[in-house]
Amino acid sequence: MLTRSEEDHLKAVHALLEGGASAANKDVAERMGTKASSVTMMLKKLADKGLLKLEPYHGVKLTAKGRAEALKLVRKHRLWETFLVERLGFGWDEVHEVAEQLEHVRSEKLTDHLAEYLGDPAFDPHGDPIPDRHGRITARNMRPLPAVGTGERVRVAAVKDGSDALLQLLGRKGIGIGKVFTVRDRQDFDQSLELVAADGIHLTLSAKAAAHLWVEPASPRERRAP
Amino acid sequence: MLTRSEEDHLKAVHALLEGGASAANKDVAERMGTKASSVTMMLKKLADKGLLKLEPYHGVKLTAKGRAEALKLVRKHRLWETFLVERLGFGWDEVHEVAEQLEHVRSEKLTDHLAEYLGDPAFDPHGDPIPDRHGRITARNMRPLPAVGTGERVRVAAVKDGSDALLQLLGRKGIGIGKVFTVRDRQDFDQSLELVAADGIHLTLSAKAAAHLWVEPASPRERRAP
DNA sequence: CTTTTATTTTAGCCTCATCTAATTTTTATT
DNA sequence: AATAAAAATTAGATGAGGCTAAAATAAAAG
Known part of the structure; x- marks a missing residue:
């Protein structure tokens, strides 16, 4: 143990x-x-x-054993984050520290019942994949936003390694998991990005913030999905 | 801290x-x-x-301070037990050890949101009172079952200090919180109790088991309540 | 009011998980 | 290849929180 x-x-x-x-x-x-x-x-x-x-x-x-153990912890952490956000109404910028404590609770039964209760979610509130009980995770086709070309239409799939401050900032700008937008332009001066959301609203994102945003392709007419 | x-x-x-x-x-x-x-x-x-x-x-x-701290822990423990039983489908004999771990998670916000999510319950799955955020608990008029006279009609209000084994035993006999029955007889030999449930089913309870059962008066025609 | 017994405290030791400071080992630079 | 720099390890200290064994103290029994 x-x-x-x-x-x-x-x-x-x-x-x-x-x-x-x-x-x-x-x-x-x-x-x-x-x-x-x-x-x-x-x-x-x-x-x-x-x-x-x-x-x-x-x-x-x-080792394989070490990876399996680590994935169990990741699973617990992300399940708890999901619970806190989806059931208890926490903001996505408020859950990390609490989940950090909850993940150390030892009970296979608890973990599996919690997962079931939440509907066996594949992703947590930050878009990070939740390993299943065997350690398997759902594969996705993601890139960091700065790698996206002008004119491309993408959907936010995850915020990677986002500090609470970044999550708050994104929240204020209306950016969350599933949000679809088009990259309109990129400023040479500071690499900041000009985005146009599906609802037509324009917004600017610093290169620093954009680096944490991982996106997947959004077909031109699609609005939302998974 | x-x-x-x-x-x-x-x-x-x-x-x-x-x-x-x-x-x-x-x-x-x-x-x-x-x-x-x-x-x-x-x-x-x-x-x-x-x-x-x-x-x-x-x-x-x-001290007052110590009591307040202790009540916070009791509150957390009992809220988690309630969550485990009511939401995750744990048996009432399976929650103690897990709640023992969960109660040490530090987050006022978590505790209060959890309580709200559960509907601010006043009692946990064993019938023990859950202190509110100010440490107040709901008063009740309870006696241990052995103190109940023959012929009295009572409702199970709590199982005090019940080991998992006792809880399992009670479960198998169909005894849970809210169960209403009448004390039919008491054996002189071993102080065991003969009970008749509302549905007419008879059952026997050892003195040892009965000592953990706390009951409140059930008016003769009442079937269930709080 | 002694003596015995129960309870509590002290003293010294142990393991964990951390630290600082010194030392060793490896990698990188000239 | 020699030396400088970086990284890792060792050695020794600390503070928690537990232990055992011995000593002290209070309560109970005679």
């Missing part, structure tokens, strides 16, 4: 790797807000338990 | 006092499953934080 701290370290490693970054000792330390020496010990413990392979200076790798 | 262990000790003290017992060091130790020496330290910490008054050999007393 993993301690809470072990779970947190495992999740940090998984998040780093999933984000395409390497999970070297220092990366984990930075993400955890602790010191490298502390991380050395925790990673050693996780390696002893067969959850990851240590490769000093090159970043740790998760 | 209280640590998890401090919260557990505070809750243990509160539970002992609420149950009419004294909360001496050894009582707390027994309830916590730890040693007296460990309890000495934790109680000292709680006393330092102004949550209780130490009175060695005579049992600690909660």
Whole structure:
């Protein structure tokens, strides 16, 4: 059985790797807000338990077992976020910290009943995929908004790594998961984007904000879907 | 802010006092499953934080602040139990341990939204009162079943301190909160009780089981209510 | 009012998960 | 290849929160 701290370290490693970054000792330390020496010990413990392979200076790798464990935590975290937003009326910018606590509650039954209660959702309120009980996630065809060409019509599929402040900003601009718009223009000066929503409303998004917005193709006449 | 262990000790003290017992060091130790020496330290910490008054050999007393804190924990515990049973389909004998974990999640907003979501219930699945956000609980006129006279018609109001095994046993006999029955007879030999349910079905309950059943008066013609 | 027993406290040790500071190892630069 | 820089590890400390064993204190019994 993993301690809470072990779970947190495992999740940090998984998040780093999933984000395409390497999970070297220092990366984990930075993400955890602790010191490298502390991380050395925790990673050693996780390696002893067969959850990851240590490769000093090159970043740790998760084993299949480690990945499975991490996905269970991700599943719990995202199910709770979904519950908080959809059932309890939390804003999408208010759930992370609470879900961070809830995800450590140990009960397979709880997790599965919660998932069922929520209708086995495939995505959480930020558009992140919720692994099913076997760790499988739904594949999608997404790009970050800055990679979208002028004139393309897209639908917001996820806000990746969004801080609460970013989520609030997007909320104020009326941008949420499922929102469909066309990229009208891009400013050379600051790479900010000019968007036109389906309802004709124009809005501007900074390059920094846009980088967190992942979108999928929206067929020209389509309004909403999945 | 209280640590998890401090919260557990505070809750243990509160539970002992609420149950009419004294909360001496050894009582707390027994309830916590730890040693007296460990309890000495934790109680000292709680006393330092102004949550209780130490009175060695005579049992600690909660301060107003300590009682308020304890009631917040009780509220959270019972709200989660209610959620698990009413929304997630858990049995009333399966929720204690999970609620024990959930109650430590820190978020006023979560607690209050959960309560609202559940319809601000006044009682949990075992019939125990759920304190409101100010710590107030609904008063009731209850007696333990063994104190009920032959011929009296009563309604099950709560199962106090019921182990999972007892709850399962009661479930199998069809006894739950709100169940109405008449005490038909009492065996001198073992103090077991003969009951007749509203539907005419007879059943026997051991003195040991009956001691946990708290009941309120049921007017002769009434079938069910609150 | 002693003596015995129960209860509580103290003292010292242990494990965890963190830290700082020093050291070692690896990678990168010249 | 030598050296500088970065990253990782080790060593030793700390604070929680538990333990055991011994000592102190209060309550109960005679």
